[in-house]
Amino acid sequence: MPGTPSILNLHLRYRLWIAELNFDITVLRIFDDYLSELQSKKINVPDVINGIIEYKRIFIDLRKEIDELRHDMHLNKMKLAAATRDNKPLKDKISSLENHNTIKSHYASYRKKFSQFKKEFGQFEGTWLN
Secondary structure (H helix, E strand, O other), rough: OOOOOOHHHHHHHHHHHHHHHHHHHHHHHHHHHHHHHHHHHHOOOOOHHHHHHHHHHHHHHHHHHHHHHHHHHHHHHHHHHHHOOHHHHHHHHOOOOOOOHHHHHHHHHHHHHHHHHHHHHHHHHHHOOO
């Protein structure tokens, strides 16, 4: 079936995506350290205070989204492992992952959002931590 990814291909793709999400968690932790440093400088500029509050909220929202995506990906990885043990045709194995396209779309949307977030946070951080 042309265009249909193999079970191994999907499994490896989920592993890669999960690794990237784990990296993003580390990035969020480092960004939170930047906010802590900024707070320690006690800059009483309303834009800074509001920015810190807003970015902490964004960090929480992004972490929730990361956790949700990782959970869904882990479930699909387990389904893939189970499918390899069955003697079903490849078409039936792949179709059992009906939410793969949803996860793929959610992940692509998340990547765009996280990329934009990093750019904006870099501008905020660069303005106040020089």
